[in-house]
Amino acid sequence: MDLQGLLAKRRTVRQFTPDPVPQEAVAQIVQAGLMAPSPNDSHPWRIIAIRNPGVLREMRGAVEKKLDTLFPAPTGDNKARLDKVKNFSTVFAQAPLVLAVMMKPYRAVVDDLLAGSALTHEQINALRKHPDVQATGALVQNMLLAATDLGYGAVWVSGALVASDEIDRLLKGGEYKVQTLVAVGRPAVSPEPRPAVDLKDYLTTID
Numbered sequence: 001m002d003l004q005g006l007l008a009k010r011r012t013v014r015q016f017t018p019d020p021v022p023q024e025a026v027a028q029i030v031q032a033g034l035m036a037p038s039p040n041d042s043h044p045w046r047i048i049a050i051r052n053p054g055v056l057r058e059m060r061g062a063v064e065k066k067l068d069t070l071f072p073a074p075t076g077d078n079k080a081r082l083d084k085v086k087n088f089s090t091v092f093a094q095a096p097l098v099l100a101v102m103m104k105p106y107r108a109v110v111d112d113l114l115a116g117s118a119l120t121h122e123q124i125n126a127l128r129k130h131p132d133v134q135a136t137g138a139l140v141q142n143m144l145l146a147a148t149d150l151g152y153g154a155v156w157v158s159g160a161l162v163a164s165d166e167i168d169r170l171l172k173g174g175e176y177k178v179q180t181l182v183a184v185g186r187p188a189v190s191p192e193p194r195p196a197v198d199l200k201d202y203l204t205t206i207d
């Protein structure tokens, strides 16, 4: 598919058929992700492909529990809000495949340069607007496009990250911590291609 067609076709899919995603497709999707740029070509990522329903159930349980802890007794409109947040945060558990994108904070040259300063790595990284995290977005978008190209649907799920500590304990990624989740499967629905937006709302040019 040509690039413009692929960009328009990629839409979030939250309902999947039970068909498994074979390892060959996993490899193609992840290879596409790993072609993304990263600061100093550091590739600060690892991907954990989860197809085990038991692990996905545990992850969903951890997210629900965390949300219940954070919002123990919602009242009024907040009840419906919490239900909605729970749905959007646990939607990954219905997919036949979840790609957990794990990241190790990137140690930049600037870290060494500023080692003698009072700034911590986290402060330097924040000052630089988290280039390692930015690179994760590029990786995820590549994977979404590759999944679409292969006829799969996918949803990028950051809502689950309220339980990132619990998910890290389940996934055992060591120094690589979960950064985001991407759920993938054969789409059970066919979303409309995304229409082009009005550039004037988004683009300013300084000549």
Ligand SMILES: Cc1cc2nc3c(=O)[nH]c(=O)nc-3n(C[C@H](O)[C@H](O)[C@H](O)COP(=O)(O)O)c2cc1C
Pocket: 010, 011, 012, 013, 014, 087, 088, 089, 091, 155, 156, 157, 158, 159, 160, 194
């Ligand atoms: C960083 C990021 C986090 C997202 N997190 C969630 C999420 O937790 N749950 C969910 O259902 N969708 C999530 N989405 C999907 C967005 O809701 C979706 O991309 C948006 O509504 C635009 O629709 P489209 O992807 O079909 O163009 C996320 C998207 C991005 C880019």
